[in-house]
Amino acid sequence: MTYANFVSSLTQPEPPAGLSPLLEALWYAGRDEWHRAHSIAQDNEHDALHNWLHAFLHRQEGDAGNAAYWYRRAGQPVVAGSLRREWEEMVRTQLPE
Template sequence: MTYETFVASLGAAEPPTGISLVLQGLWYAGRQQWEQAHTLAQVTDRDQRHNWLHAYLHRQEGDAANAAYWYRRAGRSAFAGSLADEWEQLVRAQPEIRR
């Protein structure tokens, strides 16, 4: 799947089938459905991709301290750009997204 295909899927009623939980979380985040995205981010704290998603969501929520904790768990510095830019980087970093 390409980034453009993923973005276009945001208009569908459900996320694309067969995608990872992180990409599902990003799909819900892209539709401003924070609770559904957060539920998926919480599935595990042992995966850096989940932790980055979790950090992004708390940043989106405006909870900088909680976001900072999850950025550390993800092995990343806090993102300095816009939420839209971070969302795009997160999506593009997923293995299912072709470059």
């Protein structure tokens, strides 16, 4: 799946079949379905990418302190820029061009 296909799938009622948990959570985050995305993030706190996702979600929620904690766990700097740009960066790390 390409980035363009992923973005266009956001209009569908369900995520595309076969997505990794990280991409599925990003799909929900891209639709502003925070609770569904956060539930997946909480179930997958075993690596830096999922911790980055968790940080992003808390930033999306407006909880900067909790986001900073998850950025540290992910080994990522705290992001202050656009949420959409950070979301795109995470998605692109998981998909081919």
